[in-house]
Amino acid sequence: MMRRFPQIAPPLIALAILLVAWELGVRYGFLKPYQFPPVSRIASGFVELSTIGFPTGVSIWSHTLTTLVRVLLGYVGALALAIPLGVVIGSFQVLDKLTAPLVVFCRSVATLSLLPLVIVWFGAGELTKVFLIGYGCFWVMLSNVIAGVRYVDPVLVRAARTFGLHGGELFRRVVLPAALPRIFAGARMALGVGFMVIVGAEMIGTIEGLGALIMEARTFYRSEITIIGMLIIGVIGFAISAGLTALERLLLPWAGNLDAVRR
Amino acid sequence: MLDHDNLARCALRRSEAPVAKRTTSPFLQFIAINSVGKTFAARTGSSISVLDCVDLTIAENEFVSFVGRSGCGKTTLLNIIAGLEDATQGQITIAGRPVTGPGQGQGVVFQQHALFPWLTAVDNVAFGFRKSGLNKTDRRQKAMDLLTLVGLEAAASKYPREMSGGMQQRVSIARALALDPQILLMDEPFGALDELTRIELQHELLRIWEAQRKTVVFVTHSINEALMLSDRIVLLAPNPGRIKRVFDVDLPRPRSRTEPRFNALYEEIWDELST
Ligand SMILES: Nc1ncnc2c1ncn2[C@@H]1O[C@H](COP(=O)(O)OP(=O)(O)OP(=O)(O)O)[C@@H](O)[C@H]1O
Numbered sequence A: 001m002m003r004r005f006p007q008i009a010p011p012l013i014a015l016a017i018l019l020v021a022w023e024l025g026v027r028y029g030f031l032k033p034y035q036f037p038p039v040s041r042i043a044s045g046f047v048e049l050s051t052i053g054f055p056t057g058v059s060i061w062s063h064t065l066t067t068l069v070r071v072l073l074g075y076v077g078a079l080a081l082a083i084p085l086g087v088v089i090g091s092f093q094v095l096d097k098l099t100a101p102l103v104v105f106c107r108s109v110a111t112l113s114l115l116p117l118v119i120v121w122f123g124a125g126e127l128t129k130v131f132l133i134g135y136g137c138f139w140v141m142l143s144n145v146i147a148g149v150r151y152v153d154p155v156l157v158r159a160a161r162t163f164g165l166h167g168g169e170l171f172r173r174v175v176l177p178a179a180l181p182r183i184f185a186g187a188r189m190a191l192g193v194g195f196m197v198i199v200g201a202e203m204i205g206t207i208e209g210l211g212a213l214i215m216e217a218r219t220f221y222r223s224e225i226t227i228i229g230m231l232i233i234g235v236i237g238f239a240i241s242a243g244l245t246a247l248e249r250l251l252l253p254w255a256g257n258l259d260a261v262r263r
Numbered sequence B: 001m002l003d004h005d006n007l008a009r010c011a012l013r014r015s016e017a018p019v020a021k022r023t024t025s026p027f028l029q030f031i032a033i034n035s036v037g038k039t040f041a042a043r044t045g046s047s048i049s050v051l052d053c054v055d056l057t058i059a060e061n062e063f064v065s066f067v068g069r070s071g072c073g074k075t076t077l078l079n080i081i082a083g084l085e086d087a088t089q090g091q092i093t094i095a096g097r098p099v100t101g102p103g104q105g106q107g108v109v110f111q112q113h114a115l116f117p118w119l120t121a122v123d124n125v126a127f128g129f130r131k132s133g134l135n136k137t138d139r140r141q142k143a144m145d146l147l148t149l150v151g152l153e154a155a156a157s158k159y160p161r162e163m164s165g166g167m168q169q170r171v172s173i174a175r176a177l178a179l180d181p182q183i184l185l186m187d188e189p190f191g192a193l194d195e196l197t198r199i200e201l202q203h204e205l206l207r208i209w210e211a212q213r214k215t216v217v218f219v220t221h222s223i224n225e226a227l228m229l230s231d232r233i234v235l236l237a238p239n240p241g242r243i244k245r246v247f248d249v250d251l252p253r254p255r256s257r258t259e260p261r262f263n264a265l266y267e268e269i270w271d272e273l274s275t
């Protein structure tokens, strides 16, 4: 720990200098506070948000909880569909060939561009938001699951065949474990997509959620609130991603060399 | 599949350029490779011929080595014997039965590391006992015995990524032995080992081969290694892969590199390989 300290000290010092310069820059009129709200503003904004709330009565915690629930609903739903479907598609070359263009196409459509259409389908309520998150997560997850199952090192399959494995047993004992690292990577990527979509999805038809908070803050020139919302989304994304990494370490201790491609 | 054109063409080839005397005794035809050819579809749409008119019989308990330049089709031929790939022409029989897939007594040590990365060393070896009918504890116990045999009992709980290339190769050998195969197909199994370990494992392999009466088909780039181990050395030539010559290694075991006959054979094979 002690030895590590000198390594993290320089970036911390640099950050502190930047923040102080920022604060002073605003105080002496070089930076406009609504463009670059200083740390003191952000801190007082945070206190306001966690006590009175913004809009009044809706605290930062309930914004956060609402967003979390939406993301997790869409994310879990997408995973629950994409994993079995991807396993089936990946197991049959024909299915993969047939569906590949569709998967690539749907994955490439910017999720938020579907917003107007989805509102027409599901209205501007909860379902629309969860659907959009689910859509974004689903295609990313699906293409990773397919690739994981499909491109198992052929020499492993050959080795297993020499030991008399075939069919379902070959799949369970070799193809699936070999695909797991890729499936995990897909789950991490899908989560990132979920958080990218959420802010946009919450910008309409709701006053609750971090995306709504960010938009509402804009209307009132409360840039510090926008920054707080942004920071919280970042922290949540970071925490869940770290959780997934820990889970992967636990479940796939053999795949340690994936550290390099983790991001 | 009997392709008469192919058989006739290969018979003609044999009479023009004999590589070895052919045996007709069924005892000496444990593995019979009959006019085997293999073509791969190339990406350009054309096809490349990788093996052509390979004729060879291997007797039960024989130790045969394949040597030849890189890319001459040794691995491909081994895979066909293993039943992992189909010959496009000709046929291979083991004890008279055509090879239609793995599981006819062939155990394989692959050229690339083919250990399951999600299993520890001992579990990789225990995987080889999967179809043996043993329960889990017995499988692990026997796997430990095999790891001890290859000198890796201390690495039993390591994952492949935590082992050196040579260690992984030894685990692969132990895993192939777990199957207790009649035929051991080994593709450059000692390529990644240091000289000392290699010589130790060569001795170990000979000991296993003599004690358990296995038939071994062994691919190597080292003429020395082939001479130390084999009853016969099959020299393959590339483009398309075919048998150029078969050498009988009529040296008593244990062999020594200092024997004049050893060196004479070495020179002979070297000359044939390099022309
Ligand atoms: N799946 C494949 N598709 C197309 N060509 C292939 C395929 N597998 C092997 N070949 C070609 O067949 C030839 C023989 O390959 P093989 O792996 O049998 O050689 P080898 O004698 O084992 O070589 P090495 O000593 O380098 O291991 C090579 O020219 C290779 O390019």
Ligand SMILES: [Mg+2]
Pocket (backbone or CB within 6 Å): B074, B075, B076, B111, B187
């Ligand atoms: Mg090879």
